Amino acid sequence: MSDYQIRIRRSQGTRIYKVALGERMSALDALFRIQAEHESALAFRCACRVGMCGTCAMSINGVPRLACKTRVSALDSRVVAIAPLANFPVIQDLVVSLEPFFEQWRRIKPALRGSGSDTLAIVPPDPVISRKRDCITCGICYAACGVKASHADFLGPAAINRAFLRIHDPRDAAHRDRLKILNDEWSGVWRCHTQFNCTAVCPKKIDLTETIGRLKRTMLAS
Amino acid sequence: MAAIIWYLQRITGALLVLLLIAHFFVEHFISENLRRGDLTYAAIRARITNPVWQAIDIAFLLIALLHGLSGTRNVVMDYSRVGRRGARVVTAVLCAVGALWAWWGVAAFANLR
Amino acid sequence: MKDVIRKYGGPFSGMVAQLVQRITGLLLLVYLFLHVRTVYALREGPEAFDRAVATFSSPLFKLLEIALLGVVILHALNGLRITLIDLGAKHASQRRLFVWSLGAGALIFLAGAIPLFFSSVLRR
Numbered sequence A: 001m002s003d004y005q006i007r008i009r010r011s012q013g014t015r016i017y018k019v020a021l022g023e024r025m026s027a028l029d030a031l032f033r034i035q036a037e038h039e040s041a042l043a044f045r046c047a048c049r050v051g052m053c054g055t056c057a058m059s060i061n062g063v064p065r066l067a068c069k070t071r072v073s074a075l076d077s078r079v080v081a082i083a084p085l086a087n088f089p090v091i092q093d094l095v096v097s098l099e100p101f102f103e104q105w106r107r108i109k110p111a112l113r114g115s116g117s118d119t120l121a122i123v124p125p126d127p128v129i130s131r132k133r134d135c136i137t138c139g140i141c142y143a144a145c146g147v148k149a150s151h152a153d154f155l156g157p158a159a160i161n162r163a164f165l166r167i168h169d170p171r172d173a174a175h176r177d178r179l180k181i182l183n184d185e186w187s188g189v190w191r192c193h194t195q196f197n198c199t200a201v202c203p204k205k206i207d208l209t210e211t212i213g214r215l216k217r218t219m220l221a222s
Numbered sequence B: 001m002a003a004i005i006w007y008l009q010r011i012t013g014a015l016l017v018l019l020l021i022a023h024f025f026v027e028h029f030i031s032e033n034l035r036r037g038d039l040t041y042a043a044i045r046a047r048i049t050n051p052v053w054q055a056i057d058i059a060f061l062l063i064a065l066l067h068g069l070s071g072t073r074n075v076v077m078d079y080s081r082v083g084r085r086g087a088r089v090v091t092a093v094l095c096a097v098g099a100l101w102a103w104w105g106v107a108a109f110a111n112l113r
Numbered sequence C: 001m002k003d004v005i006r007k008y009g010g011p012f013s014g015m016v017a018q019l020v021q022r023i024t025g026l027l028l029l030v031y032l033f034l035h036v037r038t039v040y041a042l043r044e045g046p047e048a049f050d051r052a053v054a055t056f057s058s059p060l061f062k063l064l065e066i067a068l069l070g071v072v073i074l075h076a077l078n079g080l081r082i083t084l085i086d087l088g089a090k091h092a093s094q095r096r097l098f099v100w101s102l103g104a105g106a107l108i109f110l111a112g113a114i115p116l117f118f119s120s121v122l123r124r
Helices: A026-039 A101-109 A127-134 A140-144 A147-151 A157-167 A175-182 A196-199 A208-221 B002-028 B039-047 B050-080 B083-107 C001-007 C013-044 C046-056 C059-087 C091-123
Strands: A002-010 A013-021 A057-060 A064-065 A079-083 A091-092
Touching: A002 A026, A013 A026, A026 A079, A057 A140, A064 A140, A064 A196, A091 A101, A101 A157, A127 A157, A140 A147, A140 A157, A140 A196, A147 B050, A157 A175, A157 A208, A175 A208, A196 A208, A196 C013, A208 B002, A208 C059, B002 B050, B002 C059, B039 B050, B039 C046, B050 B083, B050 C013, B083 C013, C001 C013, C013 C046, C013 C059, C013 C091, C046 C059, C059 C091
Parallel strands: A002 A079
Antiparallel strands: A002 A013, A057 A064, A057 A079
């Protein structure tokens, strides 16, 4: 057990809590400890606690991560700064509204739009494309994106990644609609400046910049 | 359209690297004197009154302006709140600046005494 | 401070690279303006040329020249790196490319800056 100083940016300002944490404890464990020992009104979200649902996404020492997957001892510091996810409106303490994320998500028509004929066909797995399916819509890429920070209209890596999956699905028929949205100069793929922030922080290790790069090359060719 | 601008930025960038290296060597070494700092007016004038070099230099300037002002446009669009309509104004302004700048550069070669 | 370095040097290093690219780009535009202005002024004849050379031989300008070399190298190499990525270079090499370009850039910079420095600034 070691003593940690957890600085949380709450709605009423930054509050500092001292807790003793074990070597294998995560930031989420720390939050539960703080809630139990110091501040029962501390607001934060979580669900699965094992890195599958994406609910506990928050900024830890300046980088957006999943709290349940972030071992405090791996942060190399006894002072841990926790803040709500960037680029999202804060509801209370560490709870943010994911509405902006899903607004962009809906714009690319995330559902499969079949052409009616072959919707039940089984598509052979493609190793490259399969890796892009792991998105848990946690919003971490959205929070890390430097373009998002200055340009609220950008679709964002997750939405573009999902659009990519749909475009490359032979059962889908809405390619043209999606490509048109992606081609938009203001909010489409061209706003991505290959910062790689999204790829670096994605908890599912999806190479989002690569997805966007592929789309850029596809759209250039056509 | 956005795709073309994006593509051109990369192409002009690569061209500029080559042109810059060539320009650097031509200006500093391929003249009467090899030592840096001993460039004479006569040597420079001899080169830039040659229409071939003039064409190369003007092309260099135009490519540099395209790359630089296109990049500037990106910066403005990213960090300001111009919106779609404002962006058209920004583009128009940058095109005007580019045209003036290019004209200025070309004029430098005209009427050399 | 360590947190800042860790944040912007680690996962966000690409964003720093983009910022550097933009700043160097704008600086180079300023340089281009001054350069065209100087060449334009040379129309006036040899006297104008001599005046310009006198100004540009001062130690301050020589140091600025060396700085210019650095700015050009930064912008060019980073730009080439971005172009390679856009053409489809493997992303695993992205960070490595950045480090390599920094290394190559430093070498080229020294190759240019040291002769410049010794031949000009120390001549006085």
